Amino acid sequence: MSQERYVDSVMAGSFLGLAPRTLNEMARRGVIPAYPFGEGQRKTWRFKLSDLDSWMKSRAQCTSRPLLQRGRKQ
Numbered sequence: 001m002s003q004e005r006y007v008d009s010v011m012a013g014s015f016l017g018l019a020p021r022t023l024n025e026m027a028r029r030g031v032i033p034a035y036p037f038g039e040g041q042r043k044t045w046r047f048k049l050s051d052l053d054s055w056m057k058s059r060a061q062c063t064s065r066p067l068l069q070r071g072r073k074q
Contacts, residue, residue, distance in 0.1 A: 006035060006046035015049055016056065023047075 009020035009027075016023065024045055027034035033051040036043040 004048055004050055006037075006048060009045055009047070012047035012049070012052060016052060 007015075009023045013020040013023045018026075023032065026032040027036075027045040027047075028043075032047075033055055034045045034047055037046050038044050
């Protein structure tokens, strides 16, 4: 059985199209699924791409902000 590895904010940010700094801030606020690595006030965050993918899919189905349909003017 292959276990998914954790990735850093650079790789996770690339996956989501976000800057690593933005991703780390979202992790600190608990907005995005992340795993703290280390102790103390300044933690390093690690991410699982499968968690981020699920999080994005759940956001796409969110009713608070409707999705824009491409090719249609509103």
